[in-house]
Amino acid sequence: MAVVTWRLWKRRNEVIFQNEFTSPLSLMKQVNQKLQDLKLLQHPTQIIPAMQEERVEPLQVWKAPPYGYYKINWDAAVDHKNQRVGIGVIIRDSDGQVIGTMRKNKFLNPDPHLAEACAALHAVLLGSNIGLRNIFLEGDALNVVNAINGVGEHWGQAGMVIVDIQEILNCFNSWFVAYSQRSTNQVAHVLARNALSIEGELIELEEIPSCIISMLQNPF
Structure with a gap:
């Protein structure tokens, strides 16, 4: 709710001071994106150091034999x-x-x-x-x-x-x-x-x- 209120207030200021109008659909997209950003901040993705990453062999593909084989x-x-x-x-x-x-x-x-x-x-x-x-x-x-x-x-x-x-x-x-x-x-x-x-x-x-x-x- 706080995010929605903040974005409505920001939208009002954009109309008054910058003469910019944000459509309701764009507004909701921005709200959803902001909510996702907040979730990431609260539950950050664990970054594994490069030396600890599991080494996975690249998948190979079938290769034809030489001519005559x-x-x-x-x-x-x-x-x-x-x-x-x-x-x-x-x-x-x-x-x-x-x-x-x-x-x-x-x-x-x-x-x-x-x-x-x-x-x-x-x-x-x-x-x-x-x-x-x-x-x-x-x-x-x-x-x-x-x-x-x-x-x-x-x-x-x-x-x-x-x-x-x-x-x-x-x-x-x-x-x-x-x-x-x-x-x-x-x-x-x-x-x-x-x-x-x-x-x-x-x-x-x-x-x-x-x-x-x-x-x-x-x-x-």
Whole structure:
């Protein structure tokens, strides 16, 4: 109320001494702005010193492989309740064109590490089966990427899957396996999630599943 009274008094003085007239609508906007300013003064925003700010890595975007290579992105989604794993794979060429995709719903022990290893296995199998010779394999499971590249020893079911992946990779002319941020692997992630809603396996060559069409307009 005090703010409104003050602004009315100021408006009167502007008319008398400066010959300026403020419309009622403009008056209310000025009152609301003044109230917001007063609230900020009463509850100032806490300023965090630069040295204490949390460092956030900038999001990366998907990058096409060099000419003559194909990039295979893979991911896995786990349904613990039904003990199912959804596998998503997408293959793109150096122009970013989709060569093929895979969605697979698999009954499997819902262990995330094993699920990601199995997804990587099906990714390299798909690449081999359609005749690719030079590939980049990318996934956002760092432990699986390191295992395929021979970092450390790996036992159990996932370890046996890793050995199978390494043997298949040796059949390619050249191959690279790299870790990618989730932001660059979103298409494979959506395919994996969608795979949990289908039965069995669905491979599409040179066709784009409806669940990722909009994403490929701004590729990840």
